[in-house]
Amino acid sequence: MSTKTLKTVEELLEAGWVKADDAPQLKAVAARYAIGITPSMQALITADDPNDPIAAQFVPTAAELVQTPQENADPIGDHAHSPVEGIVHRYPDRVLLKAVHACPVYCRFCFRREMVGPDGDGMLAGAALERAIDYIRTHTEIWEVILTGGDPLVLSARRLRAILEQLATIDHVKIIRFHTRVPVVDAPSINDELIDALKASGKTTYIAIHANHPRELTETVKVAIDRLLHAGIALVSQTVLLKGINDDPAILAELMRRFVELRIRPYYLHHPDLAPGTGHFRLSIQRGQEIVAALRGHVSGLCQPVYVLDIPGGHGKIPIAASTIIDESDGYHVTDFRGVSHFYQNS
Numbered sequence: 620m621s622t623k624t625l626k627t628v629e630e631l632l633e634a635g636w637v638k639a640d641d642a643p644q645l646k647a648v649a650a651r652y653a654i655g656i657t658p659s660m661q662a663l664i665t666a667d668d669p670n671d672p673i674a675a676q677f678v679p680t681a682a683e684l685v686q687t688p689q690e691n692a693d694p695i696g697d698h699a700h701s702p703v704e705g706i707v708h709r710y711p712d713r714v715l716l717k718a719v720h721a722c723p724v725y726c727r728f729c730f731r732r733e734m735v736g737p738d739g740d741g742m743l744a745g746a747a748l749e750r751a752i753d754y755i756r757t758h759t760e761i762w763e764v765i766l767t768g769g770d771p772l773v774l775s776a777r778r779l780r781a782i783l784e785q786l787a788t789i790d791h792v793k794i795i796r797f798h799t800r801v802p803v804v805d806a807p808s809i810n811d812e813l814i815d816a817l818k819a820s821g822k823t824t825y826i827a828i829h830a831n832h833p834r835e836l837t838e839t840v841k842v843a844i845d846r847l848l849h850a851g852i853a854l855v856s857q858t859v860l861l862k863g864i865n866d867d868p869a870i871l872a873e874l875m876r877r878f879v880e881l882r883i884r885p886y887y888l889h890h891p892d893l894a895p896g897t898g899h900f901r902l903s904i905q906r907g908q909e910i911v912a913a914l915r916g917h918v919s920g921l922c923q924p925v926y927v928l929d930i931p932g933g934h935g936k937i938p939i940a941a942s943t944i945i946d947e948s949d950g951y952h953v954t955d956f957r958g959v960s961h962f963y964q965n966s
Contacts (some may be wrong), residue, residue, distance in 0.1 A: 624723070625656045628679075635666060636678050644681040652896070653736025654679055655725040657804045663834055672832045672864040676726055683727060683896035689931075692733040694892040696933020705743040705751040709933055713763035713794075716751060718743045718782060720769040723805045728861060728900040730892035730929075735769050752785050755792065763794040772801035772808070776816040783820040796825040798857065802843045803830045809843035814850045828883055829857045831865050833873040836881060844881050855886035858924065860910065862902045868913035875914070875922035888924040890939060893931055904928070908941035915943075916956020 621634050628645045631637045631654070637645055656677045663673045693699070697717075700709045707715035720739040725732070734740045743751060755761055764786055771779070786792055797817070802809050817824060826847060830836055847854060856878045858865070865871055875885045888911065891901045911926045927936040945952040950964040 621661060622658055626654050645679050648679045648683045652732050653725040655722060657723055660724060660804050673834060675864050677724055679727060682899040685898060686895045687898050690893045690895045692895060694730050694894050694931055695929045699933045703750045703754050704747045706754050709935060711760055713765060714761055715765050715767050717768050718766055718771050719774055721773050722770040723773055723801055728859060728891055728897045730894045732894055756789050759791045761792060763796060764792055765796045767798040770799050770801055771797050772799045776812040780816040780819045787820045793822060795820050795822045796827060798827045800829045802828055803835050803840050806839045806843035809846055814846060818850060825853045825855060827855050827857045827886060831858050831861060833877045836877045841881060848882055854883040856883050857887050859889045859891055860907050861900045866902050866910060868910050871910060872914055872918045879921045885922055885924040888926045890928045892929055904939055911940045
């Protein structure tokens with residue numbers, strides 16, 4: 620295992636994560652999509668397992684060169700809902716503030732894979748950052764600001780604090796949320812300086828932590844999570860339902876239980892977006908509904924994420940779990956967690 624983040628095909632070859640015969644195709648992948656595997660994630664990969672769920676998330680493959688007609692460089696319509704650089708205003712009461720387009724790791728299924736990395740959309744700074752903050756300040760309907768990117772926790776504590784201190788002056792913003800992989804893929808970076816910066820807004824702060832497999836939630840991660848919780852930061856989860864990684868009710872149940880044990884509230888289970896070169900990760904919505912239905916009643920209600928689809932084109936998220944109720948003229952047919960149908964009569 621390397622002690623540094625692997626970022627090139629040559630480094631992957633040297634580490635033994637890819638084969639020399641595959642290098643030409645992988646270099647074609649790397650020319651378009653960034654590579655990044657932190658030491659923490661390298662340590663979790665089982666090298667002799669061709670189906671390793673950690674490697675599948677981060678090690679590039681030639682399958683990424685296959686693009687289907689429905690795939691799109693901006694699958695959820697960020698650009699269509701960006702009134703100024705760095706802001707995505709898709710819902711009335713909240714905005715995304717895309718402060719940076721770098722990540723500690725680069726997920727092979729990323730829906731913003733065309734925007735992130737060294738050749739991506741870059742960092743929001745200077746006049747562009749001021750315009751973004753001014754947009755938030757002048758739109759009084761904005762109740763929540765969601766820092767995303769990229770991964771906002773790759774920013775220095777100084778830069779992060781500067782952004783949050785500006786948001787602190789905006790009275791109508793009550794909630795700050797961060798979307799991040801950092802506590803999982805680079806847990807040691809959750810230090811006192813970063814935590815102090817996270818609290819600089821004085822607002823109620825949430826962190827949505829992205830993990831897709833229970834093996835990611837190690838004891839080292841637990842230490843980072845405990846530090847965030849001790850600082851009074853609320854934690855929720857984000858997971859992408861991925862073929863060959865977590866498309867199994869038992870694996871998903873283990874992951875959700877582990878979140879709850881760590882005091883991370885399961886929040887969203889995302890159906891994979893139509894990002895270019897990610898078709899090998901996508902399962903059908905029907906299969907996703909079956910997996911989610913298998914969780915219902917068999918694991919605690921605390922362990923139930925909302926299964927969502929981000930409608931292509933920027934039309935927002937919708938819940939897509941299979942319906943358990945069918946409307947009839949005199950009542951409803953309802954299905955319990957065992958799959959047994961019952962009739963509920965209108966009063």
